[in-house]
Amino acid sequence: MSNFNKTDEVAIATIRTLAADVVGKANSGHPGAPMGMAPVAHVLFSRCVSGPRSFPERLLIVGLPRFFNANPKSSKWFNRDRFVLSNGHACALQYILLHLCGYKLSLDDLKNFRQVGSLTPGHPEAGHTDGIEVTTGPLGQGFANGVGLGIAQAHFAALYNKEGFDLINNYTYVFTGDGCLMEGVASEAASLAGHLQLGNLIYTSSIDGDTAVAFTENVEQRFLSYGWQVLHVDNGDSDLDSIAGAIAEAKKEKAKPTIIRLRTTIGYGSKQQGTHGVHGSPLKADDIQALKSKFGFPAQQTFHVPQETYDSYAEAAARGAQAEKAWVDLLAAYGQKYPKEHAELTRRIAGELPAGWEQSLPTYKSSDAAQASRKLSEIALTAITPSLPDLMGGSADLTGSNLTRVKGTEDFQAPSTGLGSYKGTYIRYGVREHAMGAIANGLSAYGGIIPYVGTFLNFVSYAAGAVRLSALSKHQVIWVATHDSIGLGEDGPTHQPIETAAHFRATPNLDFWRPADGNETSAAYLVALKSKETPSILSLSRQNLPNLENSSIEKAAKGGYVVHEEANEKLTIVASGSEVSIALEAASKLKAEGINTRVVSLPCWSVFDAQPQDYKLSVLRSGAPILSVEALSTLGWQKYSHEQFGLFGWGASGPYKQIYEKFGITGTNLAAVGKKIVGFYQERGIQVYSPLLKAI
Known part of the structure; x- marks a missing residue:
């Protein structure tokens, strides 16, 4: 029947x-x-x-x-x-x-x-x-x-x-x-x-x-x-x-x-x-x-x-x-018998982060050793993971390159396999970038979990559909995207992302971070973990980056700041990631020729855009031309600069320093480019206003 x-x-x-x-x-x-x-x-x-x-x-x-x-x-x-x-x-x-x-x-x-x-x-x-x-x-x-x-x-x-x-x-x-x-x-x-x-x-x-x-x-x-x-x-x-x-x-x-x-x-x-x-x-x-x-x-x-x-x-x-x-009653009884677990579970359900977790973020001095920002990311994850059980990480079969697995972390695996357990917080996604991104959206949608996923920045493009839906749906997913430019070197144009940053910077409600040193990397994690309704991509270098003299978590958390100030400047260079230290080298060479040059680090456009207008105009101010420098496509930098220097084609295969020299992204060449820009504006008597000043 x-x-x-x-x-x-x-x-x-x-x-x-x-x-x-x-x-x-x-x-x-x-x-x-x-x-x-x-x-x-x-x-x-x-x-x-x-x-x-x-x-x-x-x-x-x-x-x-x-x-x-x-x-x-x-x-x-x-x-x-x-x-x-x-x-x-x-x-x-x-x-x-x-x-x-x-x-x-x-x-x-x-x-x-x-x-x-x-x-x-x-x-x-x-x-x-x-x-x-x-x-x-x-x-x-x-x-x-x-x-x-x-x-x-x-x-x-x-x-x-x-x-x-x-x-x-x-x-x-x-x-x-x-x-x-x-x-x-x-x-x-x-x-x-x-x-x-x-x-x-x-x-x-x-x-x-x-x-x-x-x-x-x-x-x-x-x-x-x-x-x-x-x-x-x-x-x-x-x-x-x-x-x-x-x-x-x-x-x-x-x-x-x-x-x-x-x-x-x-x-x-x-x-x-x-x-x-x-x-x-x-x-x-x-x-x-x-x-x-x-x-x-x-x-x-x-x-x-x-x-x-x-x-x-x-x-x-x-x-x-x-x-x-019935479930609420069961949860209350659970709290009586297991108060510690109850407190943590209810905190996670409420979407609250543990008090004081950010105090564990590492900070750096300029005298600290230069390190790749992918390594700085690993150091940050290692520091914050003990106080953030909410984090659930993984990589698309690039764990050893992305440096996303914190030592001592258990893999998330079916218990019967003997490879881990469901208590594990590290997911071995295999070479499945697109599914990894979409699965991370599901993890975020469930609640109580902040997923982070790793691959090369170039291969985040494989998962672009999932990233777009993260942003549209307000899923807090963090991408640890390493090997982020021509700086990855010998793997060549097939692996060197040239256009990827422009794509994701153009995506609404997506924070694309390209930190220049340790403090900026910690700042990226700070903002990403506090942004409950915004996904983030952390674009990280393979090559070592020096720690900047005037960087700090507080400054970098604004998305952009003056990393080298000069009065009566004739030029400002704005850059991100691995090119900030090169911009500082160029500024030093220009200073020696009597051309005062400010340097601005702009690790995250969208976070910088959200700052008060007065602050933004103090960083990218009127009075002198602004040159942007990045080892990627220049598309989009017109919003923050008068002149742009970067890549207008694909990269090349070889040791990364030689590739940077090939494309002119060196302190010496940028100083020459900067000198040419200063002369161009001075000869024509052009009154220079901040590119941020717009009618609408």
Whole structure:
């Protein structure tokens, strides 16, 4: 006998018809996938794991758990199950579910789908709509985010769960499609998830279209080879018992992630069902009316939600509220028995950093030995890690080059492998840069974790899609990006990032740091760790950098400061990273020729831009031309300088000092360039204003 009844059929029909209305009113969107996935969505979000379904017995099932364990009235409850819609173009489905479940999303919000200022944008956006965990739309990203959410749960459970106190036991459910599975980022993430044996991940992949022209691989065999459990539901259109059974079976598997291959009919119920025509275009008016009539709904009425559907989802919400209350009581009892762990866990849930952690950041004098900023980064991480359990690091198979693993740190690994445990805080990502970035977004989205990840700066470009979503979603992810210029030397143009800094400096809500010495490196970590809603990239050198005489954490934390002051200057040189010390050498040579030259270090443009205008104008002041110097593309430096010196093409292979000489980035050549600039402006009597002075 089926566990499902007429009420479930009505609810599923409600989702399907609402999807048609939502997309139809906007005259934009994707109705097909929401209509096809309505049954699995309904089973996941509203139904109990087991129990009676008949109307007179509804009150009896309030205490039973449902598959998806969350409280819509408290959407940030820490132990909630997480849901990710990786195929974010199907967001009408997620918005409908959020509305029915009782999140802060009204029927009017559904009517404003894809309209300016609405809570229902064209793809789900974290932080914008109540109940959305991660931003999805670029295919495959949500798939990888889910792996990050799963890692976070396993880590917290290993750290804080005690006998009798199963505090952290949530699951991550991900809806995905064949489009996501074609993206390389999903394959990278799936491979790692299988290796890590993340049994808390349950993915549902809908098969709703013909992919024969480009995608004929055996997906099941691929995921089996990754170490996943693969389950099948052949009739995802109406076999609710099989859907429920598959989810229940997935929850039993504790040592493997699960993917349920669900065969559905795209646009189920419409005249175009099963065709690509219903994928990304609204249904025609007559088709929508016929769809409603088919399901017994008023054909002319739009956005119709039967009361019994609202009642059904209200029951699910009541179960979620009851589950949260039980958890809060359990947490309080935990605090009585384990006060130290309780204090740390609640601090992390609240997103607060430990008091005084910044006091451990290393400081430097100019007499201290020159070191590569990647080494200075390692020193900083080693100093702050003991007081910051929130940090969870990793590298894309470049640990020895990125210097991201603090000595004594345990690897995050499945306990059965003998390679580490889920208590570990260092993730071996393998050569999977894109998945690493997207997984880090999931770690950040879970809460209580500040992820940092490492690779060469050049290969952060591999993960640009994930970095962009970090910035858009306000995920606090820190990239330790080493080998940051032609200074990496012999590996040559293929590894030397020329354009990368310009790309990421142009990205809104992303702090790109290029520190020049030890104090600036510590400042980068200080600001990055305090910036709860902004990701950061720390662009670090391979070559040794001298510690500057006038640097400090306090000065560098402003993003830019005067590192060498001169009165009545004729030139200011502004630089970042490894070129600051070269600029100082040039200034000394110019001084010897009677040309007073100031030097400004600008380690982070976006942080400097946020400073008061008076301060910025004191650093990059009027009166003398400003020359920017960087061993990268000059694009963007026009905002801070009148003249720019850098690279206008690719780098070269060879010892780094010879490469710097080849491109003229030496104290001697920069002094000659500076002298030429001073003469140019003096000869023409040009009145020089700060480049920061603009009309708008």
